[in-house]
Every structure is written in C-alpha cells, then in structure tokens.
Amino acid sequence: MKKLLSSAVLAGICTCCPVSSGGETTEGGDKPVPTVGSEFAINLYHRWIADAPGNAFVSPFSIESVLAMTAVGAKGETRKQILETLHISDPQEYSNVLVLTLSKPDQDSPEFHLASALWAQSGFLLRNEYVQFLRERFKAQARMLDFQDPEWARSVINQWVNEQTREKISNLLPPGSLTPNTRVILTNTIYFRADWLEKFEPLQTKKAPFQVQTDRTVEVDMMHLGARLRYAETGASHVVSLPYVGATASMYLIVPKTPDGLKQTEKELTPEWMSGLDNRLRKREVRLGLPRFQITDAKPMSKILHHLGITDAFDPQQADFSGISEVKPFFIQQIYHKTYITVDEKGTQATGATGLVMAVTSLPIPEEPVEIVVDRPFVFLIRDHRTGAILFIGRLCDPSGVE
Numbered sequence: 001m002k003k004l005l006s007s008a009v010l011a012g013i014c015t016c017c018p019v020s021s022g023g024e025t026t027e028g029g030d031k032p033v034p035t036v037g038s039e040f041a042i043n044l045y046h047r048w049i050a051d052a053p054g055n056a057f058v059s060p061f062s063i064e065s066v067l068a069m070t071a072v073g074a075k076g077e078t079r080k081q082i083l084e085t086l087h088i089s090d091p092q093e094y095s096n097v098l099v100l101t102l103s104k105p106d107q108d109s110p111e112f113h114l115a116s117a118l119w120a121q122s123g124f125l126l127r128n129e130y131v132q133f134l135r136e137r138f139k140a141q142a143r144m145l146d147f148q149d150p151e152w153a154r155s156v157i158n159q160w161v162n163e164q165t166r167e168k169i170s171n172l173l174p175p176g177s178l179t180p181n182t183r184v185i186l187t188n189t190i191y192f193r194a195d196w197l198e199k200f201e202p203l204q205t206k207k208a209p210f211q212v213q214t215d216r217t218v219e220v221d222m223m224h225l226g227a228r229l230r231y232a233e234t235g236a237s238h239v240v241s242l243p244y245v246g247a248t249a250s251m252y253l254i255v256p257k258t259p260d261g262l263k264q265t266e267k268e269l270t271p272e273w274m275s276g277l278d279n280r281l282r283k284r285e286v287r288l289g290l291p292r293f294q295i296t297d298a299k300p301m302s303k304i305l306h307h308l309g310i311t312d313a314f315d316p317q318q319a320d321f322s323g324i325s326e327v328k329p330f331f332i333q334q335i336y337h338k339t340y341i342t343v344d345e346k347g348t349q350a351t352g353a354t355g356l357v358m359a360v361t362s363l364p365i366p367e368e369p370v371e372i373v374v375d376r377p378f379v380f381l382i383r384d385h386r387t388g389a390i391l392f393i394g395r396l397c398d399p400s401g402v403e
Contacts, residue, residue, distance in 0.1 A: 036097045038274040039087040040064060040308075041381075041390035047304045049266070049395065057297040057339045057394035059190055064389075065116065066188040067305075068094045069138055070313065070332070073130045073324030078312045085309045095137040097387045109246030110194035112391075115164040116140035119157060119185040121147050126184070130324050140186070150178035157187060164189040168340045172298075177334065184324065192382070192391060194244035198227040200290075200345040210291055210399055211259045211376050218400040220291040222373070223345055229288070230281035231370055234273070236264040238372050240288060241281055248386055252277070253290070254379040255372060262377040262395070269379060274390075289373035293399040294342040301335035341392065 041060035048058045068091045071082040088094050098114070118134055120126055122144045134140040145153045154173045161172045169189075178185075200223045208222035230241040230250075236257060243250045256265040302314050312318040319331035381393040 036064070036094065036387055036389045037087055037271065038388070038390055039271040040085065041393055042269060042271045042274055043308055044304070045269070045393045046266070047307050048299065050307075052299075054397050055295045055297065055395065057295040057341050057392065058299075058337065059339055059392050061389050061391045062114075062188050062190045063301065063335075063337060064094070065098060065114070065138070066186050066335070067310075068098075069116065069118075069134055069140065069186055069188075070321070070324075072133055073127070073321050074313070075320040075322050078318070078320040081310050081312055085305070092137065097389060098138065109248050110192060110244050112193075112249075113164070113191040114139075114189065116186070116188045117160065118142045119145050119153070119187065121145065121183045124183050124325065125327065126325055127323060147178055147182040148180050150180060150182065151175070153182075154178050157185060161187060161189055165191055165340070169338050172336055172338050174336070177336065182333070183327070183330065190391070194246075194249065196225075197243040197245050197247065198225055198229070200225050202345045205292070205345060208289065208291075208373075209375060212398045212400070214260055218398065220293075220399045222289045222291050222375070225286075225288045225290070226369070227286060227288075228283050229286045231284040231286055232277065232280040232282065234268060234280070236261055236268045238370075239277065239281065240286060240372060242288075249382060249384050249391070252381050252383060253288075253372075253374060254381075255374050256376060256378065259376040262379075262397070265379060266395075285369040287369050287371045289375065290343075291374060291396075291399045292344045293396050294340075295394060295396065296338075296340050297394070298336070298338040301337050302332070305335065339392070339394075341394065 041064075044058060044060050044063065045056075049056050064086055067082055067086055068088070071079055071086070071091045074082055083089065083091075086094070116134070116138050118126075118131065118140050120142060126142070131142045135142070145156060147153050154175070154177065158171055158173055162170045168191075172187075204224040205221050206224070207219050209217045210220045210222075211217050230243075232239045238253075238255045238257060240253045240255070241250045242253065254265055254269065256262050306314065312320070313332045316329040316331045319329065321330050322328075324330070377395060377397040379393070379395045382391045383389065384391055
C-alpha cells in the first residue's frame with residue numbers, strides 16, 4: 001500500500017527598525033461546513049513556478065495559515081491587501097476552516113499535524129488580545145527569545161521546526177535570516193501522512209522510462225494500480241483522483257496528454273477550472289502507472305507575495321501591524337517556506353466501506369479501462385474534501401533525483 005509523507009514549514013519574520021531608516025457540503029453528507037476557495041492556491045502555484053524550471057512543491061495551506069495570523073494584527077491597507085490576496089473576508093472565518101481541516105474523524109484518517117508558534121524578543125510589548133487570539137483560534141503559543149544573539153535564536157527555531165516535521169525539514173531559517181532588529185517570528189509547520197485507499201502492489205513496481213524532456217529520458221520505479229477511480233479528461237490533460245484511507249483527502253494527478261504538454265496543462269490550471277473539477281470526475285476503471293518520487297523545495301516568499309498583491313506588509317514606512325504591537329516601524333522582513341514530499345507504495349493494511357445503490361435502468365455500455373502511464377512531467381495536488389482546502393500543490397518534472 002502506498003504511503004504519502006509530506007511536510008511544509010513557513011516562517012514570517014517581523015522586524016522593528018529605527019525610525020530614521022525609513023458553504024460547501026461534505027462528501028456523503030448535507031451539513032454545511034466552512035470552506036476555502038482555490039484562488040490563492042492556484043495563483044501561488046503559478047508565481048512559485050514562474051522563474052524556476054523543474055520540480056516544485058508548495059503548501060498553500062501553510063502559507064495561508066501564517067498570513068491569516070498576520071492579518072489578525074494588521075490594520076488599514078496592510079490588512080486589506082493580505083485578505084484580498086488570500087481571497088478571505090475575515091481571519092476568524094479562516095480559523096474555522098483550519099480547525100475543521102485538522103480534525104480527525106477516525107483513526108484511519110490521514111495523519112495531519114499543524115503546529116504554529118509566535119517567537120518574540122524578550123521584553124518586546126505585544127498586544128495581549130493578539131496573543132490570546134492566536135492561542136485560542138490558531139493554537140499558536142507565544143515564546144520569548146533573545147534575538148540579540150540571532151544565530152542562537154535561529155538554531156532554537158530550526159530545532160523546533162525539525163521536531164514538528166518528524167525531522168524531515170531542517171534549517172528552515174538560513175544563516176543571516178535573523179538580526180538584532182528582529183522582534184517577532186511566526187512559524188507554521190504541517191505534517192501529512194496517509195495511505196492510499198486503493199492498493200499499489202509492490203511486486204508490480206517495475207523499471208520504466210520517464211520522459212523528462214523531448215531529448216532526455218530517465219529510468220524510474222513505476223508503480224502500478226488497477227482500480228475504479230474518479231477520472232476526467234479535459235482539454236489538455238487526464239485527471240485522476242487517488243483517495244486516501246478515511247476518504248477525507250485525495251491526491252489529484254493532472255497529467256498532460258502529450259509528453260511536452262506541461263505548459264498547456266499549467267495554462268489550463270485556473271481557479272475556475274479547479275472549482276468545477278469534482279463535478280467532471282466520474283468513476284472509471286483505470287490502469288495507472290505512477291513513479292515513486294521525492295521532492296524538497298524551498299523559497300523566500302517576499303517577492304512572490306509582492307507579485308500577488310501584498311506590498312505594504314514588507315514596507316517599513318507603510319506596514320501597519322498596530323494590532324500586534326504599538327511599536328513603529330514594524331514590518332515583515334521576509335517569509336521562508338520549505339517543503340518535503342515522498343510518494344511510494346508503503347503503508348498499513350486498512351479497511352473501507354463502500355455503499356452501492358442499485359436501481360432499475362437500461363444496461364450500461366461496457367467501457368474500456370482508461371490506461372494512464374505517468375511517464376512525463378505532471379502536476380499534482382492534495383485536497384481536503386471537507387473544506388476544499390488545497391493542502392499541497394506541485395509538479396514533478398524529473399523523478400530521478402531529490403531537489
């Protein structure tokens with residue numbers, strides 16, 4: 001059985017410098033639940049890959065969470081820009097999505113652990129109502145550090161991140177990322193681990209070619225599965241939904257129809273396309289070949305978020321975080337994001353329940369199984385069905401090595 005393990009961490013660093021420096025419904029139910037759209041996730045993905053060819057992996061959910069935490073303490077235009085970029089109206093509403101996404105209906109559901117923390121300079125005055133809101137709604141604990149020794153503080157935070165991600169991510173904050181002017185750091189980590197609902201048989205995994213480019217092919221370990229899966233064919237792509245045990249989340253494979261079709265597939269990937277995808281998916285017999293793969297990715301986020309519309313938060317003269325502290329100027333220096341994912345056949349034995357509704361109708365015309373061998377660059381994402389949140393999104397261009 002296949003196990004997926006992924007982690008993401010994000011840290012936002014706020015600096016204080018001298019003034020002289022310038023209702024959706026759940027699957028199988030009818031109870032409305034708080035939801036989040038795909039606009040930010042898809043927009044973020046396109047900016048993430050804009051200047052970086054090759055493998056990519058990012059957690060929109062992690063970034064949304066830490067930006068929502070900053071929006072709680074933002075005022076005026078700073079707050080407006082953050083909320084408009086996230087496509088949410090109120091950070092408190094988003095915290096409701098957060099709570100539901102992290103809930104675990106039963107022991108077979110995916111393991112999904114999110115940890116947030118606020119790190120502040122010892123003696124730096126934070127508004128009590130802000131600290132309390134983060135603790136109650138985002139489960140973020142406030143911790144005091146001495147940033148006058150920035151490398152020591154960096155090692156403390158990086159060690160916390162390493163522990164929260166089961167030692168999958170180290171050195172989130174690079175050397176030199178903290179200075180004696182650093183006053184507040186917000187960290188957010190996500191750890192996701194799940195088993196496929198449908199079984200990949202390890203004995204069927206075989207060496208196979210993967211066409212990285214038109215003139216370059218690498219050999220990969222290709223896993224194989226035959227099962228009834230949700231499938232759709234769009235203009236440029238084949239889409240297959242692979243559910244995890246517990247049925248609360250799935251991985252969507254978005255595979256170009258042609259070996260050189262990744263750009264067209266990504267061009268097709270819009271919030272509107274994503275919002276209508278589930279309605280197009282239909283159960284089909286699918287014969288799937290999927291390579292094992294592993295990706296590590298990391299980026300500073302300020303330039304990406306600036307392109308998406310968050311500008312004032314990074315400007316010492318314009319940023320207004322007076323809901324966090326009365327000290328001015330007080331702004332976001334940088335946001336760091338790092339992710340890790342591994343996909344293989346490993347997992348534990350699990351059981352599931354299926355309801356089959358029978359009705360009298362004309363006999364269906366037998367359909368030939370859909371055969372999809374993922375032997376070319378493709379896009380994938382992991383989505384929570386209860387809230388619609390895109391937890392992770394990425395692309396695999398070259399599975400031959402770890403990036």
